[in-house]
Amino acid sequence: MSDFNVHILGCGSALPTVAHLPSSQVVELRGKLYMIDCGEGAQRQMRLQRLSFGKLVAIFISHLHGDHCFGLPGLISSLGMLGRTGDLHIIGPVGLKRFLEPILELFCDQMAYRVVLTETDTRQAQTVWEDRSVTISTIPLKHRTPTQGYLFREKVTPLHLDKASADFYGIPLAAYPAILRGEDFVSEVGEEVIPNSRLTKRGREARSYAYCSDTSYLPNNAPLIKGVTLLYHEATFLTSESARAGQTGHSTAREAALMAQSAEAKRLLIGHYSARYHATDDLLAEARAIFPCTEAANEGMCLEL
């Protein structure tokens, strides 16, 4: 199993269906869990998918429509009952506090941990989270209410020491930090220079994950997510319903694929299916016609990056 995975807890849209749950995902990176959106039922899906509540560090909400955030009250309460003590950070558009503060007061006054709410300006891309493993920044989206996507970019060490080579050249330990910063080694005595390229290996490329839902088709966002390892893009409708997509601020499967293509994504995952579609085959076919490396999200799915 990879140490960077995306778990799909729900990939339906606003109306409840038997087939899908409302939007929620968990990004697992080096043992920590970051939730994106929290539709009703997300906490139970975590149990079903064996994702540990204790590893959840923060929740990122795309927008304040119920199918993306009505699972928060239950999840917050359960974490309290399970004895959480560490802060839980929830990041989302303005309105998050108006939604959650009354609930925290009414239902969660005896919890042993703190819920830290951060409201963001959805109109500009900005970094909203940073830790040892990842940088998470927002992606401005266009929907019927202020909405933002999220870009997860793994932190990697650009250079790794080639230990055998360092030993061969007798490099002292004290010089390692400078070498890992990319400097050549210069011996004190003989002014011998060992080029950095002989002492290091390049680390692997940083993996990244972009979540774009809910949104109209926004080709201008391509540079923001250029070369992303995996792009999740909503595909609420087929092109045959593109008028409806336009009216409601959603995308078609074709537009999701065009976005993946212009962003030069490695892979595309579609979701947020309208309740009118009883199967995802047609949506998937429409996207694959443009971007072959597309998959259709489903509850319980885990994608390794």
Add this chain to the structure above:
Amino acid sequence: MSDFNVHILGCGSALPTVAHLPSSQVVELRGKLYMIDCGEGAQRQMRLQRLSFGKLVAIFISHLHGDHCFGLPGLISSLGMLGRTGDLHIIGPVGLKRFLEPILELFCDQMAYRVVLTETDTRQAQTVWEDRSVTISTIPLKHRTPTQGYLFREKVTPLHLDKASADFYGIPLAAYPAILRGEDFVSEVGEEVIPNSRLTKRGREARSYAYCSDTSYLPNNAPLIKGVTLLYHEATFLTSESARAGQTGHSTAREAALMAQSAEAKRLLIGHYSARYHATDDLLAEARAIFPCTEAANEGMCLEL
């Protein structure tokens, strides 16, 4: 199928488990649906159990703990999206407005129907709903927060006309209403008296359903629900955990059975199982030792009254 049924949407307790959903039930009476409690996931369960959203007339909340009401925001929103226009009544303890009003303002400002919130005093039994088919009254319960159960009592016509007998005695149509009120028939001419008992048959007994959750064991409530057709009583714990039951304001399976026994209920249904129990066998056995006609609730179950 009976015209009076209880559908179990969720019968777990506060912590999410793989086995159960939080509390929610739908009482179906003569084609109308009345929901009792609305834990997270209730709206999806309605879909799974093929209960029509359009037939839902009112929702009755026992108390403001999340596992009994966090499904409301999603259900209210979905009804709006599905085009509901008729009022939806929600009845529950004080706090209901503080919980729902901010959500209605933030998420439901464009709905075509009205949510009518009624807060009740949980300390006294009172009638909170009445229509052609049913009278619904509260049952004061004892929990860590103001809590009430609900008693559904079907309205029945006490007397039915015995048409064959009425024809035999040549009873004029104009006399029917008085006979159905229980009067004897007195002929205008001969002062002949036909006793009411020859012209009518007694209607069947009114069926009733009592919902008692969450609550400590309250034997004093027995007269309120005397002879109830079906009693749902929470049985969060086994007697081996009775200290914990006492601390948390819950009942044991034994206490649920004692309640059914002293109320002379026809049948008992237990539920609201603590997450510590992976099966209901022991809870059911404990209750049946005292009250044999006991069943254990399960999601998807439909009990005909």
